[in-house]
Amino acid sequence: AQKITQTQPGMFVQEKEAVTLDCTYDTSDPSYGLFWYKQPSSGEMIFLIYQGSYDQQNATEGRYSLNFQKARKSANLVISASQLGDSAMYFCAMRDGAGNTGKLIFGQGTTLQVKP
């Protein structure tokens, strides 16, 4: 069965510093997709970054980068130059490889607080 694990319930980071949020996954499917979403207190889920299992390079989107280590089954999110607006809950998710429904399996989430 597919599983996503986020072991950090909460994290603190100083403004302008970089922070890494951990995510490990488990799947026997060779084709899968990994996602990170940000959820501010307002509730909306904001897509941040995507990594496909066959992608050769680590994904980057602005200040977000994904440290993809396939052999270790980890997909950590790195946020560079943290801003106060980065304070939110962050979810790692994996797309169910079966079929084309795009079903997402989420980790438990990490709450990030950025200190001024």
Added chain:
Amino acid sequence: DTEVTQTPKHLVMGMTNKKSLKCEQHMGHRAMYWYKQKAKKPPELMFVYSYEKLSINESVPSRFSPECPNSSLLNLHLHALQPEDSALYLCASNPGQGIREQFFGPGTRLTVL
């Protein structure tokens, strides 16, 4: 138009009421989803519609009834809910090939008294 909209933003209802949540997208996406999210927990998938047909029902109680009248619109009809059904209900859409990200709406915060 690159967004998913949801109405209402907030809803308070009694256990005997009937209400509906609405979700709309005009991105031509052919897959739409309902998720339920309790506070400080990840979203839990409820239903998936693919090309306007129900493709996944995650054993959701019958007091929740989804409907997809057309490719742009997704409804969730609520009847005889329980206080434990109070949660954030999120709608999402995807182009339909299971590719890349799902686009989420802002959610409806539901309180059942």
